[in-house]
Amino acid sequence: MTESAAVEVRNASVALGGRPVLRGIDLTVAPGDFVALMGANGSGKSTLVRAMVGLRPVIGGEVRLFGTPLDEYDAWSRIGYVPQRATAGSGVPASVWEVVAAGRLTRRRLLRPLSRADRAAIEDALEVVGLVDRRRDAVTNLSGGQQQRVLIARALAGEPELFFLDEPTAGVDLPNQQVLADTLARLKERGATIVLVAHELGPLAPLVDRAVVLRDGRVAYDGSALQDHEVHQPWFAEPHTHHHHHERPPSVSAPVGRDDQLPGGRR
């Protein structure tokens, strides 16, 4: 029996406010894969991640997680999501520990107190992001990068096997990026599947098996890992402005975009 893909997106389109933001996306992520989702601002990376976790309805097409269509999917404890967000605050103070503990809800039953395993998982997650000694502090009193680490810890606390990380390292300093990279490497060894959105891979670069580049809501490249700067090569980022044939860099094996390779494209 073949193992079903961790994520399968087939011909998915997403419209926001009546405007198509994603068009005909096809993407399959095998279990254990580490996929980097890249592309310019506004190219639809966050929207794709949100569609994959069911936060944005897909028009036409289909999204499956572990072989189950999203509508019927209910094994949410297998999924960890780090949203792209600047702050983790709300109208009432919440401590770092409380926010991280919310990540454990996928595994808790109603009206039951925290089990020992729950506490241990929360503790481990805090440890990984290096915020153990700030656990009692209000999240709003942390810096932006520290808040980002709180959101990472929240996803780790649920001990998921499929991670959607939307720019988890934005604003996080290099040593802590390295810590996150080490953690993800360990999770990957244990068979975790990771879909990562990032503009700069930094210390995460060696982990990436595969890069997917979005441009204007379409998949412009899907293949082996790219260097950060290659993502912004003109044939990915600016389809209609270049006027020459470009030598393709050796690592770009299979660009999917078509009109972007025409010399003197429409403008």
Place this chain on the structure above:
Amino acid sequence: MTPLELFGEQFMQRALIAALLTGLAAPAIGTFLVQRRLALMGDGIGHVAVTGVALGLATGASPLWTAVLVAALGAVLIEVIRERGQTNGDVALALLFYGGLAGGLFISGLAGQSAAALNRYLFGSLTTLSRSDIVVTTVLAVAVVGLCVGLAPQLFAVAQDQEFARVAGLRVRAYNLLVAVLAAVSVTVAMRTVGLLLVSALMVVPVATAQQLTRSFRTTIVAAMALGALASVGGLVTATFASYEVTVAPGPTIVLLALACYAVAWPIGIWSRHRARLREPFPSGQAAPQHGACDEHPHAHGPGCGHLAVPHDDHVDYVHDGHRHAVHGGHYDEH
């Protein structure tokens, strides 16, 4: 009648029970409303509940139950409008507020009710509670507090980050509606205590007070409930004693007492946040703080010198005009 005799009276004991329960239930649900930045939702529900009360008075049904019903419907409607889109959300809410209040006044006029009957609900009337009123109030208040505390982890997660909660598999919409209905129930529980027009104060002010001094959600909700109970019971007792001299209504007294607590907590909060910032340890892993001796320093730092002393590794820094001085030999270093 001496105070002791007065508190021995049944109507007074009922009033105390109602005040205590209201003081616990209103801030419990109020914390979740404030967390979602919906502090005024209680006010809106209170206005809608006026129509419910007037319907009850006009039809001879129990105003408490008609108010629960209409308020819950109103709360669900508010929630649906809020969910449907931000575009004209607050205008729609305003329409509902005024519609509720005007509808209530209109219906009670049609039914030929005296203003006094409606006033009891608009401004509260703790001392006219019947035995069955107390039973219903107790049941409802216990339900609100039980659900707020029992489902706190889920409700917290939904209010904190709705999208994350959905990806965690929580039924976000069901929890949102639950909060709306619980808010409606606690509005009706509180309407006899502080009155529909002041209900929201008891839901919001204790929370705002608690927030001044807390850093976690759990301590906030517990402290808010304690403060709410204190203000309610304290306000009732104060109003009772004051009524020996002049007429004092318990409802406004309760709210004023809650506001007084806020007025006390506010400067303390500012002071303690200021202090917490000064005490902030240096981030670990940072290179040793620069070793710069400061210039002329006529003041001798020491215990009780008036500058905040901050332990720093193996010595003590003194906070001085926004920077830290550490004794080093005969001079002070800037840390």
